[in-house]
Amino acid sequence: MKKVCVIAWREWKVFFETPFAMVILTLFLVLSGTYFYAAVDKYLTLANPSEDVRAVEGLNVTVHLVIPFLRDLVNVFIFIVPLMTMRSFSEERKLFTYDLLVSYPLRPWEILMGKYLGALTLVLALLVFSLIYPAVVIWKGEPYLPQIFTTYLGYTLFLLFLVAAGIVASLFTENQIVAAIITYAVIFCSVVISWLAHVATAPWDQVFAHFLFLAHLESFRNGLIFMGDIVAYLTTTFFILVLGWLKIRQHFVR
Amino acid sequence: MIQIKNLNHFYGRFHSLKNINATIPPGSITGLIGQNGAGKSTLLKILAGFLVPASGEVVVDGLSYIEEPLKVRSRIGYMPETPYLYREMRVGEYLDFVGKLKGLSSQVRRTECERLTEHCGLTKIYNKLIGSLSKGNRQRAALAQALMGKPRVLLLDEPTSALDPAQIIEIRQLIESQKGQGSVLMSSHVLSEISQICDHIIFINSGEVRYEGEPSKIMGSLETLFQGAIKGARVAPSSG
Numbered sequence: 001m002k003k004v005c006v007i008a009w010r011e012w013k014v015f016f017e018t019p020f021a022m023v024i025l026t027l028f029l030v031l032s033g034t035y036f037y038a039a040v041d042k043y044l045t046l047a048n049p050s051e052d053v054r055a056v057e058g059l060n061v062t063v064h065l066v067i068p069f070l071r072d073l074v075n076v077f078i079f080i081v082p083l084m085t086m087r088s089f090s091e092e093r094k095l096f097t098y099d100l101l102v103s104y105p106l107r108p109w110e111i112l113m114g115k116y117l118g119a120l121t122l123v124l125a126l127l128v129f130s131l132i133y134p135a136v137v138i139w140k141g142e143p144y145l146p147q148i149f150t151t152y153l154g155y156t157l158f159l160l161f162l163v164a165a166g167i168v169a170s171l172f173t174e175n176q177i178v179a180a181i182i183t184y185a186v187i188f189c190s191v192v193i194s195w196l197a198h199v200a201t202a203p204w205d206q207v208f209a210h211f212l213f214l215a216h217l218e219s220f221r222n223g224l225i226f227m228g229d230i231v232a233y234l235t236t237t238f239f240i241l242v243l244g245w246l247k248i249r250q251h252f253v254r
Numbered sequence: 255m256i257q258i259k260n261l262n263h264f265y266g267r268f269h270s271l272k273n274i275n276a277t278i279p280p281g282s283i284t285g286l287i288g289q290n291g292a293g294k295s296t297l298l299k300i301l302a303g304f305l306v307p308a309s310g311e312v313v314v315d316g317l318s319y320i321e322e323p324l325k326v327r328s329r330i331g332y333m334p335e336t337p338y339l340y341r342e343m344r345v346g347e348y349l350d351f352v353g354k355l356k357g358l359s360s361q362v363r364r365t366e367c368e369r370l371t372e373h374c375g376l377t378k379i380y381n382k383l384i385g386s387l388s389k390g391n392r393q394r395a396a397l398a399q400a401l402m403g404k405p406r407v408l409l410l411d412e413p414t415s416a417l418d419p420a421q422i423i424e425i426r427q428l429i430e431s432q433k434g435q436g437s438v439l440m441s442s443h444v445l446s447e448i449s450q451i452c453d454h455i456i457f458i459n460s461g462e463v464r465y466e467g468e469p470s471k472i473m474g475s476l477e478t479l480f481q482g483a484i485k486g487a488r489v490a491p492s493s494g
Contacts (some may be wrong), residue, residue, distance in 0.1 A: 096338045104327060
């Protein structure tokens with residue numbers, strides 16, 4: 001585990017000691033800030049009905065401000081996470097530092113988990129930072145906290161899966177852009193599968209529903225925690241990491 | 255000691271190493287010589303654990319690579335042909351990082367960093383970013399990371415390539431200082447370099463071992479060996 005932490009620490013160091021961190025943090029702040037401003041603006045418009053804007057029955061800050069903002073926030077992560085994970089293995093392979101890494105007395109899972117935990121902790125740090133927006137709403141209003149909690153739980157599970165997809169995608173190519181594209185393609189596949197889940201007959205509709213990586217977040221956003229959603233994210237994340245482990249293990253077994 | 259038995263490797267359909275059998279004696283500096291594309295780097299990458307052979311076995315100090323990959327890797331120090339190191343790290347920081355990956359305790363790492371800083375002439379560049387170093391200094395840093403933890407086997411892939419004459423002499427001296435401390439296998443296509451510092455030679459051509467033994471026995475024939483390799487013929491060592 002020590003060696004895993006050493007590799008993960010190096011990922012943090014690379015992130016923060018290059019201009020890349022500034023670009024990613026700026027992107028995150030600009031995009032999330034813009035979404036939050038738009039959500040607040042829309043809520044205030046609904047809260048002050050006029051001739052052009054009808055009054056909304058049951059207007060509350062959780063359903064009409066926090067959840068719509070958090071629904072948009074996931075798009076920010078879908079955009080940014082592949083950019084954060086694309087260089088993980090791709091850059092090492094391109095610069096041949098991967099050769100040295102594999103020659104050290106490290107197990108395949110240590111190499112993989114070091115990279116994964118390094119990227120995951122960075123992404124989760126961004127998720128924690130995003131709490132500032134609900135915190136502002138809590139300061140000025142009375143949102144329903146359990147619903148915010150379940151939403152963030154769902155986002156944590158989703159990010160476990162998305163970071164795993166990004167890390168393993170970077171294992172299969174030396175080109176960082178291709179690695180990012182592969183990760184975006186995984187999300188796109190989820191959209192395609194959602195169409196299949198709607199048109200397929202039983203039991204295939206249930207099978208395809210398992211892979212609705214974005215749709216699973218809806219129940220969390222509604223304040224509901226279903227074991228099926230948790231299992232879907234965790235099993236898919238595990239499967240992806242096993243794929244990465246097998247790829248690295250090629251250097252260790254015939 | 256390294257024993258290589260019936261090693262075969264393929265790049266796709268290309269048979270890069272063909273039934274390689276060789277022994278790297280303990281305490282020796284063994285030169286792996288051959289033309290460009292002969293299979294030197296491929297063999298070194300297999301010994302370093304980056305590539306897996308299609309068949310055959312590599313035994314390091316009695317440990318099989320297939321059965322005990324971690325233990326073998328802990329006994330090896332590897333310096334690749336083009337030592338790309340982490341450019342954003344400082345030299346001392348990088349050596350400490352390598353020490354952690356090799357499982358060394360903090361006290362041992364500290365001692366090793368001090369030893370290697372002096373031994374490899376890294377004092378002036380200890381706190382410099384690797385990305386800002388000259389080629390020669392990067393080679394020194396790469397050699398230092400290979401020597402971290404006093405490995406029993408040192409694998410050096412063209413350690414003096416693209417260096418100026420003064421730097422070549424310095425690196426050669428560093429390599430020679432490892433004699434007797436373990437097995438050193440260094441690859442080169444420069445005959446004079448091999449003949450000067452190696453006491454055992456493996457000549458490889460087109461993925462096959464064409465000669466293995468003492469350089470003194472083929473000193474006069476090394477050039478002939480290369481020329482024979484170009485023509486694809488085996489050359490017997492001279493008796494003198």
